[in-house]
Amino acid sequence: MTEKPLIFLDRVNKVYSSGEEEIFALREITVEVEEGEFVAIMGSSGSGKSTMMNLLGCLDKPTKGDYYLDKQAVAEATEDELALIRNKKIGFVFQNFNLLPKLSALENVELPLLYSGMATEERRQKAENALEAVGLSHRKQNKPTELSGGQQQRVSIARALVNEPVILLADEPTGALDSRTTTEIMEIFQELHQAGKTIMMVTHEAEIAEYAERLILFRDGMIVDDNKR
């Protein structure tokens, strides 16, 4: 028996039915991603790349086919198991940060640990370390609204990493940032990649995709190109 890769999608289909008609958001997708890869996913809107991200992030399950994440079969998991996988194995970075506005930066970073049931002291310590890693120790008590876009995205990267997930999923992470901040954020991603993190990132900007070492191109729910540099 061969060792399975970190991410293994085996002939995955995602079908939405609207009335009589069936719409294939994803059609027979097979992808393998090894540990430590930095993958960019591109494609025009409606190409299936968002659906792909939702599946990878265990927010959704395939209609047909299998998905193994870190040797765990996602397609058969229950809703609570999915929540656990998201909590332990996946870190999300969203285009619009998705921080909770009422909580401080530190509390936002603590949130995943809260749901994994970690004791208060340990949780606080880990969250502070994660904030320090993105260079935001000095702003930990600030609310998201008191931070710049770049700072907010760094908080959300800290939040994504605090549970030491096996993959980092980024959905247009620089879509809401100016070019200078974009460079800052992408440098963080590169550092993480060099440190051995597995990163999958959806983007529609070619220059952002340049930071990745592998590019998967989607069109009409299918992979039309898969290039390693």
Added chain:
Amino acid sequence: MNFTESLLLSLRSLKANKLRSFLTTLGIMIGVAAVIALVALGQGTSSRITASIESLGSNLLIVTPGAVPPDQRERAEELNRLTLEDSAALSRLESIDAVAPQVRRQGQVVWHNENWTTVVEGTSSEYIEVRNSVVDEGRFFNRLEARRQQNVVVLGATVAEKFFESNSKGIGQVIEINQTPFTVIGILEKQGNQGYANQDDRVIIPITTAMDRLFQIQEINAIYLSARSADLMDQAHEEVEKILKVQRNVSSTENTYFQISSQSQILSTAEEIGKLMTGLLAGIAAISLFVGGIGIMNIMLVSVTERTREIGIRKAIGATRSAIMQQFIIEAVTLSLIGGLMGIFFGLTLSKIIDYFTPLSTLISITPILYAFFFSFLVGLIFGVYPASKASALDPIEALRHQ
């Protein structure tokens, strides 16, 4: 996530919408306060009535005219009219200790320039014994004075207060009742303000004086009897019934339409009514608690909608269905419990205010407080479940897309 953290989390989001949370809490607060205050009022009134019945005297039997069915109307006069002869006949019974017949009319009492409308009660000299009354100043009229139809009067405490600076100054004064002069020979001790009528607002004169001189009437309103002992109550009851029939030449199988009630009967009836009234008041109050619960549900539904995105984020980073459920239920229960606590405080205050500033009396006991608090918890739980399950069932993808 442990319970303390969930609690802190919910307190935080309640604090984020202070006014809204307060207004929602107000609904529960009013409900709980209403339950506590109204139950206290019901129990207070009930215990006051019970006390006043108990003060009537033990071993007491009361004979009053009952209702006559339509087909017996022409015989009503002999079937249910009470007379002084009945009273005299009853007093000869072995089982009966004392007899106090009673007539009651409204009368105008005048002393110098003051006048007062009150109840004029005519009775026998045995009244004091039968009715458990105590003379505070002077004395009650005796058998001789009663037989001679003398114009002597014993005043209730309220009437005495109305006319005289002190009770002792009243003795020997002459007052007019319906323009007839009467000498005040005694003043009764205060019996307290009792449930249905003020027992102290009346004057008492010999029954013969009342019937022949003052009101010119033949029938009497009631006969109060005291049995020789508590064990003789049943026997006395039977004998009274028998004598009343003998007095009317009615055979023992025929009905006489009198009501013979004992103090214990009246007491248990009053207690029943008291419980019923308390239950009714509690029921009315419970409705407002229910309405408060609907308020909680309403605001929680609004909150779930407003926080769709937050729920999406929490789910994306690993919150399970039950974690989200727990968060919203704790919020709802926290709201209702805060309302419950404020309601207890407010309800107790209200009960005290009613007691001090109105003629009504309230009786606070721990049971309705515990019930009200428990129900406010239950209301939060029940009305929180639906919004919470709605929140927990949200699809994270949809929720994250929500603006």
